[in-house]
Amino acid sequence: MAARQDRFAKRTRRRAEDVLHRLAVRVYGAWMAFAWRTIRWDRQGLAPWEEALRGGSPFVLASWHGRLSMVPYVFDWRRLPFTVLAFEHPAARLVSHGLPRLGIEVVEVPKRGSRRPAVTAAIAAVRAGRCLGLTPDGPAGPAFEAKAGVIDIAALTGAPVVPISFSARPRIVARSWDRFVLPLPFGRGTIRMGAAIPVPKGMDPATRETVRARIEAALDALDAECDAAMGQRPIPRRRRAPASDQELT
Template sequence: MKQALVKYILPWLAYLFLHVWCRTLRVSNLSPENEAYFNNLSGRYIMTHWHSRIFFLLFYFRGRKDWNILVSPSRDAEVLARLGKLLGYTVVRGSSYKNTLAASKELLKALNRDERVVVVADGSRGPRHVAQVGSIQMARITGAPLIPMTFGARPRHEFNSWDRFVLPLPFSKVTLNFGTPITLEKKVGEALIEEKRQELDRQLNAITQEVD
């Protein structure tokens, strides 16, 4: 019974909840030109955001079958993984702590097929709002542009979790924001990789502050 609840009932309830909740929101975009950039790209790219901003972004980009999202392989994330599939995404199970190598290979294969990948910049456990190097390395290996994204909401509720997870309240105003693409060549040194990681960190924090 518990298995059926996690596999079938809860994902559909979450799907219905997300649709009903998010359709009450008033949405605007602070950087439409940056969104137009990746929407007009014919090839691969990597989208990245803070862990706290999953809720609305998961709904906003629904139905994009060539978007591969990384979801933790833990039991706690099983409902999220199945919700992602219901929303039309391709789900890859893995995190920086478990199933890392296999998940990374699947994401790289997707990028090499000219599909798109979405990763959480600060990972599944943080530290909060500190970009990890994983998405930078994927961009380096594949040559795919890395695009920061976020949203803000007023009014909203912030959970008392490690990431301060953001839930827009019904009928609140949601503002999207996108950064400028980050690119780097395949053969670069560790110093430049760290420089790009810091650039991603700065961009994500800046575009998040703009909408908060």
């Protein structure tokens, strides 16, 4: 009897967690979509990359983890091929589980075990002409530090890395590891894409480090450019802070 009650309690808890998760996904998605629609956006550098995708020229779309919230809305992904790498993490799933409604394909990277199948699927997506979205400092930092994954995928597919960022006023900047930027509705915003960063095959360690540093510098510069355009203070690099605090600007 006790074992049966324990199984029932576990099933009930899982169902409750599933309901709460689906509700959280819908609330987050509705908030972001509402913010996107009501903010007056200045868009720069987007048109050439939209045309590239329409012409079958894929690329790796990269943003820092803290600036990913508006990427799902930058184009109409129901008409353009887009795949994102998302990690098996509760916070990541809050975002990724709502992406298919926007026409975005999600490749989930497991928290444990081999990541090879996910990487293979991502490479296949790019080779099939799909844009691939990822965060070079995800899933859990260190913030603003590009990891090897973005370089490896770009080198294996021959696709360039294209930086993207945004800023808004007003906004909330979470004191999380990634300094997540949450734009508030009815304000002003700018969203920008930068120049392509080619990633050659067969790089030696010194060249890999040069390319990695170039990706970091491009993303940092685009963040700073967007913040300056909105009159916002730049977010400090390499800074960790308690996740419970927030600041409104």
